[in-house]
Amino acid sequence: MLGLARSGAAEGLWLRAERQTGGRGRQGRAWASPEGNLFVSTLVRVRLGEPPAATLALVAAVALEETARVFGLETVLKWPNDLMVDGAKLSGILLERADDAVVIGFGVNLAHHPTNIDRPATSFAAHGAAPDPGIFAETLAESFARWLSRWRDGIAPVRERWLARAHPIDTALTARLADGSSVDGLFGGLDPQGALILRLADGTSRVIHAGDVFLL
Numbered sequence: 001m002l003g004l005a006r007s008g009a010a011e012g013l014w015l016r017a018e019r020q021t022g023g024r025g026r027q028g029r030a031w032a033s034p035e036g037n038l039f040v041s042t043l044v045r046v047r048l049g050e051p052p053a054a055t056l057a058l059v060a061a062v063a064l065e066e067t068a069r070v071f072g073l074e075t076v077l078k079w080p081n082d083l084m085v086d087g088a089k090l091s092g093i094l095l096e097r098a099d100d101a102v103v104i105g106f107g108v109n110l111a112h113h114p115t116n117i118d119r120p121a122t123s124f125a126a127h128g129a130a131p132d133p134g135i136f137a138e139t140l141a142e143s144f145a146r147w148l149s150r151w152r153d154g155i156a157p158v159r160e161r162w163l164a165r166a167h168p169i170d171t172a173l174t175a176r177l178a179d180g181s182s183v184d185g186l187f188g189g190l191d192p193q194g195a196l197i198l199r200l201a202d203g204t205s206r207v208i209h210a211g212d213v214f215l216l
Helices: 002-006 053-070 133-152 156-164
Strands: 014-017 038-045 076-078 082-085 091-098 101-108 172-176 182-190 196-199 205-208 212-215
Touching: 002 091, 002 101, 014 133, 038 133, 053 076, 053 082, 053 091, 053 101, 053 133, 053 156, 082 091, 133 156, 156 182, 172 196, 182 205
Parallel strands: none
Antiparallel strands: 014 038, 038 101, 076 082, 091 101, 172 182, 172 212, 182 196, 196 205
């Protein structure tokens, strides 16, 4: 998809794979990609005056959460864009930038989920019937288009929806930062631009713009 973005592909393009042989998560992690799960990417062309491109992570998260709800599974959002069920991860979303294009990749555990990883994972099938990947992708595309349109008018409605579907304020979290350090704190919401606010033990707050966040 990045190659198509660089060659001038139009916004709104969606590509879906039946399975992947080289699926990637954040920071180059492997992403298990068996047939029956969802592997789909879309392309957004960012424009001057729009919210920061990084906040498309929130757009993707609220669209995917809404889609999961349509198919009967209630999830909780963890910053910036993980869907969780009972503390286990259902999906992964990866953003990659190429000039004015942002490629957003979704991996959703529909029929299968890994069991040999360092954090709990789950799937739709573990909580009932697994949706058809093609139908799920169509519903996701419709939801994403709606939320993208709202985002272009300002991040506030996306941020509000994200907070409404997130784990409660004061949930204990740890953030692993790019320099290898970790910060523990309580969930204090999102700042106006969608960054994570952690309330620290000394009474101060820290704004996290990038990092891996885990429930404690």
